[in-house]
Amino acid sequence: MSERMTIHLDGRSIYDIVLETSFGNLGREAAHFVSGRKVCIVTDSNVAELYLNEVGNILASCCSRVVNFVFPAGEEYKNLDTVQKLYETLILEKFDRKDVLVALGGGVVGDLCGFAAATYLRGVSFLQIPTTLLSQVDSSIGGKTGVDFLAYKNMVGAFHMPKMVYSNMAVLQTLSEEQFSSGMGEVIKHGLIQNGDYYRWLEDCSGEIMERRLQTCEEMILSSDLIKQRVVEEDPKEQGVRALLNFGHTLGHAIEKEKQFAMLHGHCVGLGCLAAAYISHLRGNIPLEEVERLSRVLSRFGLPVTVSGLTPEQILQATKNDKKMDAGTVKFVLLERIGDAYVDRTVSEEEMRQGLSYILR
């Protein structure tokens, strides 16, 4: 399969998302952006071992020179120290404004490389080659880039659009089960907030998806990317509808932080979705059976539905720290029904406590 969609902003086409099942067309696609230019492939230690040779050889055939920048895998390296090392490499290799960075990896690589591209020489071009499910359906699309600062996640960043996103879905075969299910947290979220039919399709196809049947995964990634595309085009700078993508993230982020990032992002998002669904039920929006069904769907995709070792107060406190970021109110996303979400600024601490009671053990 080969699919393509274009991200438009203000009526102008900004970049293409190319969905492929190999790196076979990468040279042809990338040549438009890298021909006659230097390329720095930014990747992490795990992805380098698996795909750097292949991707490096392809890009070498269509650009003037390839430089590699490999940093150790893991969220703890998504910081300014790594960015500084990358700047140093770019300066030593004499990268100028015309040259191009290529993010080869998951969300950590994409966020960090995109941030370096946004800031090096006040902005250079970059391409995304996402290699995790999470990055193929979420982080590579939409131009949000950034790094963590001290204990604060994604605290320093910029909006910077890639020139192209090239997703080779075959690379998902080497992803660990844990990482695959983390990506499913975001995929399920897409169905919950925007498309009830898609959510039900995911439920029906859970077996094939978990076996990572390429054809089913292709269909799923295409559907999720279409949802993300629509939301990003409508609200590129997250001033309105894009906030819906934060469904499950208010409490999910707080759990992630209080667990010192020992739990994967998508796993925490899944828990946050479940707690938010329970609050939506308490508001009379969805029946309890839908919350229980969501719990079963998350489990089917290998996502946790309970978390232990945390108190509600701890999580609420972490949420409040986030709260300061938005003029003193929590911007909570609730479900009107399955497939339809809205932003609500009136969710009380007591409601959050009740939501948490559904997932805390």
Ligand SMILES: NC(=O)c1ccc[n+]([C@@H]2O[C@H](COP(=O)([O-])OP(=O)(O)OC[C@H]3O[C@@H](n4cnc5c(N)ncnc54)[C@H](O)[C@@H]3O)[C@@H](O)[C@H]2O)c1
């Ligand atoms: N910019 C955005 O809009 C946005 C959205 C959501 C999440 N994020 C960010 O994304 C990051 C999480 O991304 P992630 O879940 O992709 O994590 P990740 O980038 O850390 O990748 C997860 C692990 O999988 C390995 N890996 C990557 N591709 C592989 C492959 N094909 N085969 C085997 N192993 C592979 C990586 O080396 C890493 O160890 C977080 O930092 C989060 O803040 C950003």
